[in-house]
Amino acid sequence: MTQNLGTLDRVxxxxxxxxxxxxxxxTQSWLFGALALIPFGTALIGWCPLYLPLRLNTKRV
Structure with missing residues (x-):
């Protein structure tokens, strides 16, 4: 899997x-804690699956 997130996007x-x-x-809500895993995970691995069908790439070559 090739990274498709640039530094600014990851930050x-x-x-x-x-x-x-x-x-x-x-708010003591587990829902927002669970939702936080999505941006954290994509920032950590540097890859966003939604960028594939949209053909986006913010990582510089």
Whole structure:
């Protein structure tokens, strides 16, 4: 699997994941904590499956 997320895209996704975790801790809702796994996971591995059908790639060559 080739990475398709650039550095800025990965940082933004990690920040969104942090915001969702903070929201989950503040509201004591497991749903936001579970949703935080999506941006964290894609930021961690550098690959977004939604970018494939859209033919997007933010990683510089």
């Amino acid at each position: 933004i996704r990690a920040l969104i994941g942090l915001a969702l975790v903070a929201w989950a801790l503040n």
